[in-house]
Amino acid sequence: MFSILKDWREQRVLDNSEFTHADWMQAAERIVILDRLDEDEMTRLFELATLFLHDKSITGAQGFEITDAVRRSIALQACLPILNLSLEWYAGWSSIIIYPGSYTSESTTVDEFGIVHEGHQHRSGEAWLRGPIILSWKDAKHSGERDGHNVVIHEFVHKLDMLNGRANGFPPMQPDMDPTRWTETMERGFADFQKHRKAGLDRYGATNPAEFFAVLSEVFFETPQKLMDAYPDIYEIMVKFFCQTPLGPKS
Ligand SMILES: [Zn+2]
Known part of the structure; x- marks a missing residue:
């Protein structure tokens, strides 16, 4: 019954969408990393993004104007990690x-209140436990260019991580996943990354396990071969977690 009501509600939102398929296609063309998606996946991403914009509020700070192009760009990239999961993963x-650009924050506390900070004095994004996501458009507008950096995916992955408490690099697992394998694989990778540089992987990932997970997720969606080259075992568990194969199906 509840699922029928939910489906009906979602269908109503989709039917009343302010954006057409062509609007979404135009937005998607500007996000290079989406070009691996087939037609069905792209349509599903557009529907998810429509529901996302209905559920979430996007507001500008310091006079930044939220245009439809900004809303579509944020929604598409935010929904990419949950393309084969559901919007429930962004609940709460x-x-x-x-x-408009990087900003300074009064708060200097890291983690004690469940807040994850990015950058040093200047920040490009933050994700608050049960609170907002904050992004700098100057950084976010370059996301999705397949350069291995994606502040939108980074912050939204922190939200997935926070579904079971503070961000710690251990999000809720999918039903067929082994939590011990996740923990051991990520811990081994994090320990290695603290000692060794890896091509295409931002050193910010060495900060703590939560940043390691978020930074490697950026690479998973942007430049997956770099993750496969550096940590094939982490690529494999991320395939299971996100239920996506950005490098394509195994031959
Ligand atoms: Zn972070």
């Missing part, structure tokens, strides 16, 4: 705040 919070 509703606000995204966008600054």
Whole structure:
């Protein structure tokens, strides 16, 4: 019964969408990393993004104007990690705040209140436990260019991580996943990354296990071969977690 009501509600939102398929296609063409998706996946991503925009509020700070292009760009990239999961993975919070550029924050506390900070004095993004996601458009607008950096995916992956408490690099597992394998694989990788540089992987990932997971997720969706080259075992568990194979199906 509840699922029928949910489906009906979702269908109503989709039917009343302010954006057409062509609008979404135009937005998707600007996000290079989406070009691996087939037609069905792309349509599903557009539907997810439509529901996402209905559920979440996106507001500008410091006079930043939230245009339809900004909303579509954020929604598409935010929904890529949950393309084969569901919007339930972003439950429990509703606000995204966008600054025109990097910003400084009064808060200097890291993690004690469940807040994850990026950058040093200047920040390009933050994800608050049960609170908003904050992004700098200057950084976010370059996301999706297949350069291995994606602040949108980074912050939204922190939200997946926070579904079972503070961000710690251990999100809820999929039913067919072995939590011990996840922990051991990520711990082994994190220990190695703290000692060794890896081509295409941002050193910021060495900060703590939560940043390691978020930074490697950026690479998983942007430049997956770099992750496969550096940590094939982490690529494999991320395939299971995100239920996606950005390098394509195994031959
Ligand atoms: Zn982070």
